[in-house]
Amino acid sequence: MRTIRYRWLAATAVVFGIAGWLVNSWATRNGYPAPVLNLTALITLAFIVGFTLFLGLRVRRWRDGNREKQLDPIAAARTLVLAQATAYAGALLLGWHGGIFLDQVSLWEMRPNHAPTWASLAMSAGGIIMIATGLVVERFCKLPPEDKNGSENNMPDDGGDYA
Template sequence: MKHTTPSTLVLFAVIGTVGGFFLDAGLAAAGQAIVMPPYSLAIVLLVLAAIVVLAALPVRRAVRDRMHNKVDPFYAMRVVLLAKAAALTGSLLGGGGIGILIYLVGRSSVPGGVGSVLMAAAMTAGAVALLVGGLVAERMCTIPPDDENENSGPAAAA
């Protein structure tokens, strides 16, 4: 499995930004209440980031100490998929938070006052923490290249 590429993360962030902005703009144009993410969302995203990294620790220990610790390959696969999903979700939600922030800051009067801007900023920070936690966990589950195969391949012929 390949690592999550920066272009994929940027694409998800752009989709989230456009979606967050137009969601709030559409709701305001329809006379509905705009989306204001609660502070609890930021806390939950931080906790999820910590859980993802903690789930990757046994895999990291097994990768570093190949002789002694064995890890279930299905567990390792699930952790890598969880880490990738966390990174993509963090990117999407972070973009959504940025879109909400752009909408709120671009208005002459901010609904909910400064508190709504702080809530959107907290959500964005929590989403970035989830993104970073997912990327860190994904890298923790990477198996280093075998020493035996270093002399075989295209570079060995030179």
């Protein structure tokens, strides 16, 4: 499995940032509310981040030598996939709500209600935390170079082996 490509994360954030900005501009011109998630969505984000960290710490403990209990390779692979999905979902949230935030800030003086601006800023911060969590947990799943089961393989390196 390949590691997360930082360019793809950045491209996801930029594309969804432009989309969020365009949709919010259209909604503002037509009298619709800003398309932001409610602040209660931060509870869900916190649960996702916590669960991803919990599973990642289990893999890291096994990787660092605490091998009293056998690690299920399928569970480790699922943890890696969850970490990567968390990072990409965070990039999407950061981009979408960052674009909305930029559009809302330009309307700060004209609007009496600043709740969408603060909500988009909070969701952007949640996206940054999700990206960071995904990248950290992905690193937890990476095997150290000396731990390749003692065999020298002549396979091309695709960015590292995972637990």
